Amino acid sequence: MLYAGIAWTADGYVVEVIDDTGNRTTPATPWGAERVPELTEWLGTLGQTSGQRCAVVVESTNGLVDGLLTAAGLDVHRADPWVLPARPAFGSVPAIALAERARTDLASLSPLTAEGGGQTGRDEDYHDGIRRSAPIEADLTRSGRCFRHGPRDRQEIALTFDDGPDPVFTRQVLEILDRYGVRATFFCVGQHVNALPDEVRRITEAGHSLGNHTWSHPFLPDLTHTQFRLQIERTSEAFERSVDQVPTLFRPPYGARTPEALGELMADGPALALWDVDSWDWARPGPEKIATTVLDHAQPGSMILMHDGGGDRRESVEALPAVIEGLLERDLHFVAAEDLMTSSRP
Structure with missing residues (x-):
């Protein structure tokens, strides 16, 4: 299984993808905020080409990407503050921390739905x-x-x-x-x-x-x-x-x-x-x-x-x-x- 963490920054997004052993399958990838449709397509292709299920993880301060991700049929989860390290004043926790949390304890994250959106379960x-x-x-x-x-x-x-x-x-x-x-x-x-x-x-x-x-x-x-x-x-x-x-x-x-x-x-x-x-x-x-x-x-x-x-x-x-x-x-x-x-x- 693959785990993709999406962090937000002042410049857009950073994505990290790891496998079941915690090894990076791709280098950390930056994406401009205008490229979320491309990012969505890339994540979908990633799961298809690897033949593995891919769990995508965002945190609760990132409410801009889950809509397209869930609409594309991706498996999207939200990480809440109590399962993550402290955030900076501006920006999210690192993407690798999100991916690693999903790898070690996916059950602690909230699955998101199109109907519930980023607030699902809150x-x-x-x-x-x-x-x-x-x-x-x-x-x-x-x-x-x-x-x-x-x-x-x-x-x-x-x-x-x-x-x-x-x-x-x-x-x-x-x-x-x-x-x-x-x-x-x-x-x-x-x-x-x-x-x-x-x-x-x-x-x-x-x-x-x-x-x-x-x-x-x-x-x-x-x-x-x-x-x-x-x-x-x-x-x-x-x-x-x-x-x-x-x-x-x-x-x-x-x-x-x-x-x-x-x-x-x-x-x-x-x-x-x-x-x-x-x-x-x-x-x-x-x-x-x-x-x-x-x-x-x-x-x-x-x-x-x-x-x-x-x-x-x-x-x-x-x-x-x-x-x-x-x-x-x-x-x-x-x-x-x-x-x-x-x-x-x-």
Whole structure:
């Protein structure tokens, strides 16, 4: 059996592959963040050519590659902090440590599914963080710095896309938005902003707005205060390099919150933008189901969550025309997420 560990760094990813004896089968291989589709294909080929099952391991602060890996049918596992050595302030544990953990104790890792995504098996931690964060979230909401939707008495709605930019799917989304003449907001991850600055410029040049979605799409309860702050700061710096602007909105990966993270936003950070309509497109239920889910739950003021990156987003793209047409039929006006925030402030 083979064990492939994928570590994330400021420059992309590093992959280490070892066999049952702990010997490296390939040298440590760097991959740019824009090459995740190639990385996915390479890992699939690796298992086929060797004739061995290959267990792929990521850690809980790397939420950007599991979507494509699971969609490709690969055997993907997540390593949580309590089974790993300490992480640096920015970056994951080394890829060899991830591969070695899988080799010595695969049962200690969580198998990931397309339906559960990178958060598979962490529901209790997720909901505990939400409960503990409620007082700070309420304070942010009262001050106009946290919102899920805008006013219900105005014919406005916000369409938002997470986890991009993606060199394929973001362009397809932009083409559809342009065809209908509607505006959207893209909550981008720093890894992709850094690797694909031209795609970020395409978004802004088309008249859409941007939001900060962390650097590596981590599960926030597993971050220290410093690690969370660096996720936000490094992503803001990548935006500034690519489009000379820093987003004023932040969306947490998976919608996870902790008091420590919200305290950072409370002190001096972007406003917290959540959502009230989840399309569930990340679970790939089919384009018809995605469109139906959105149209069944959307109402004036809604903030709709969809995805243009972080996985196989073909179904999201296929569903988008039906979503837009259904909302336009209700005479809803598409605005940027920050416009909803401004109009919903007390």
